[in-house]
Amino acid sequence: MSLFITDECINCDVCEPECPNDAISQGEEIYEINPNLCTQCVGHYDEPQCQQVCPVDCILIDEEHPESHEELMAKYEKIIQLK
Incomplete structure (x- = not known):
C-alpha cells in the first residue's frame, strides 16, 4: 500500500x-x-524513510490504495525505468 500524510x-x-x-x-x-x-521505499530501503524522519508520526498506510509487496516492487521497477 502507498502511504499518506494526515492533517x-x-x-x-x-x-x-x-x-x-x-x-x-x-x-x-x-x-x-x-x-x-509511493512504494513505501520498497526497492530502496527496508522501511519507509518518510515515516522514520516524521516528528509527529502523521504518515500512515493508505488503506484506499492496497498493494502487496510484489505490487510495490513492480511499481518500483516501473518508476526506475522512467528515470
Whole structure:
C-alpha cells in the first residue's frame, strides 16, 4: 500500500527530501504523497524513510490504495525505468 500524510502534518519539510521516488510534494495546506509513486521505499530501503524522519508520526498506510509487496516492487521497477 502507498502511504499518506494526515492533517496533523506540521509542514516541517523533513519527509520530502527523504523520498527516493519523489512521491512527496507540498500540497495546498500540507505535504501530500502521490500514490502512483509511493512504494513505501520498497526497492530502496527496508522501511519507509518518510515515516522514520516524521516528528509527529502523521504518515500512515493508505488503506484506499492496497498493494502487496510484489505490487510495490513492480511499481518500483516501473518508476526506475522512467528515470
